[in-house]
Amino acid sequence: SHMGTYYAAWMATKGKAICTTDIGCYTLGLNLPSKMADYLLCMGSSVGTAGAMSMCSGLPVIAFIGDSTFFHGGIHGLVSAVYNKHKFVYVILDNSTTAMTGHQPHPGIGITGLGVKNEPVLIEKVLEGCGVKKVIVVDPYDIKSTIQAFKDALAYDGLAAIVSRHPCALNETREKKKKGLLVPYVVDRTKCKKCAICTDKFACPAISLDKENYAVVSEALCVGCGMCSQVCPSHAFVKKEVKM
Ligand code: SF4
Ligand code: SF4
Incomplete structure (x- = not known):
């Protein structure tokens, strides 16, 4: 936070x-x-x-x-x-x-x-x-x-x-994981403009850039807070679809 x-x-x-x-x-x-x-x-x-x-x-x-x-x-x-x-x-x-x-x-x-x-x-x-x-x-x-x-x-x-x-x-996160309520975010590559705002200005430890400079989220580190989706001007961060 x-x-x-x-x-x-x-x-x-x-x-x-x-x-x-x-x-x-x-x-x-x-x-x-x-x-x-x-x-x-x-x-x-x-x-x-x-x-x-x-x-x-x-x-x-x-x-x-x-x-x-x-x-x-x-x-x-x-x-x-x-x-x-x-x-x-x-x-x-x-x-x-x-x-x-x-x-x-x-x-x-x-x-x-x-x-x-x-x-x-x-x-x-x-x-x-x-x-x-x-x-x-x-x-x-x-x-x-x-x-x-x-x-x-x-x-x-x-x-x-x-x-x-x-x-x-x-x-x-501990509580959410126990209850199965943790939904991580992922990057929609079709929307990512490689602007690097999410890494250079916001810098969530779960976000990095790949070799092609697209943002990627580490699922192991993501706490599902959703702040990235508010920071990205291209709305590239979306909740991962959870299979029922
Ligand atoms: S802020 Fe959005 S558009 Fe910019 S690099 Fe991150 S995910 Fe891509
Ligand atoms: S949902 Fe939160 S923890 Fe996950 S990538 Fe976005 S800002 Fe980082």
């Missing part, structure tokens, strides 16, 4: 924003083609460094942080940023788990570390409680809405937050 968020951020800014990031699986956004990470100091630093950069750079600034890191270290810097009237976009990449260290629960999930059910702490409510006036919740699998969310947040005169929420692909 982070690919969708990063692609949308890139589309909304054309790469002309300063991006701070934090520690988690989403730190991989620093790699090509997203390059959505210019600065990482330590855990919880994304929001504080974004505030400082927004004051002195004159450029749009986006801070990325994961949901578990937000609860761990992303709130105290937020309070300071709101109080000091910093202007940037704070993006919480909410995949409802702590993916990088082994899927431990956190307060946003509704289950404690000892496995006891509890009322989840909603990230959007925490943001509002800290004084953020513009909070947008979006599903990054919906690329068009996510691009619009970034445009709206960047246009806001103050600190705007985007909660980009979709369950971790690892967890979701």
Whole structure:
């Protein structure tokens, strides 16, 4: 799901924003083609460094942080940023788990570390409680809405937050496979124009180009999210036909 968020951020800014990031699986956004990470100091630093950069750079600034890191270290810097009237976009990449260290629960999930059910702490409510006036919740699998969310947040005169929420692909894929609901995507070669947008701008790890520069999908890696079908201008990605 982070690919969708990063692609949308890139589309909304054309790469002309300063991006701070934090520690988690989403730190991989620093790699090509997203390059959505210019600065990482330590855990919880994304929001504080974004505030400082927004004051002195004159450029749009986006801070990325994961949901578990937000609860761990992303709130105290937020309070300071709101109080000091910093202007940037704070993006919480909410995949409802702590993916990088082994899927431990956190307060946003509704289950404690000892496995006891509890009322989840909603990230959007925490943001509002800290004084953020513009909070947008979006599903990054919906690329068009996510691009619009970034445009709206960047246009806001103050600190705007985007909660980009979709369950971790690892967890979701496991569940879908168990239930036989995973339908991978394939490329219709008659529609593929070899433009390489899907590999050079979006870069799902399941997509590559073959020797003739047509896009191909690795069925073993595809999680059936459908984001590629929204990114391809030629509508070349289609669901694989499942034989009944
Ligand atoms: S974006 Fe679409 S048309 Fe372009 S290479 Fe990928 S599948 Fe082909
Ligand atoms: S190839 Fe599969 S995993 Fe990659 S974007 Fe398309 S549907 Fe999602």
